[in-house]
Amino acid sequence: MRRVSTNVLCAVGAAIAVGMATALSPFAASSPDGLERVAEDTGFAGDGRLHELQASSPVPDYAFPGIADERLATGLAGFVGTLGVLLCGIALAALIRRIGRRPVGAST
Numbered sequence: 001m002r003r004v005s006t007n008v009l010c011a012v013g014a015a016i017a018v019g020m021a022t023a024l025s026p027f028a029a030s031s032p033d034g035l036e037r038v039a040e041d042t043g044f045a046g047d048g049r050l051h052e053l054q055a056s057s058p059v060p061d062y063a064f065p066g067i068a069d070e071r072l073a074t075g076l077a078g079f080v081g082t083l084g085v086l087l088c089g090i091a092l093a094a095l096i097r098r099i100g101r102r103p104v105g106a107s108t
Contacts, residue, residue, distance in 0.1 A: 018082050025062075025078030026071035 032040060039045035054060065059077045067073040 014086050017086065018079060021078035021082035022075050026074045028062075028074070 031037075036045065039048065050060070059065070059080060062077050063070065063073040064076040064080065065073075067076065
């Protein structure tokens with residue numbers, strides 16, 4: 001039996017994750033999440049406002065801005081978000097690997 005390299009396995013997993021996020025995010029439930037539901041039920045949902053960090057987010061409210069088609073905007077947000085998380089994970093893994101290779105007692 002032929003072994004698959006770790007790099008190939010990670011690349012295929014990343015491609016599947018990005019593909020699923022892009023294809024399936026437009027079909028996510030439009031129902032409010034738990035916190036939104038409580039805010040609606042208790043009557044203070046309309047009083048809330050976005051934090052300035054959230055308002056200036058590159059992808060506010062899970063939809064890519066500037067795209068009229070809501071499903072496409074949500075799919076693109078899923079693509080960008082998943083790709084961003086994967087890239088952050090790769091960068092963190094590279095940093096951890098680099099730190100782990102330093103000899104004991106070496107200065108920074």
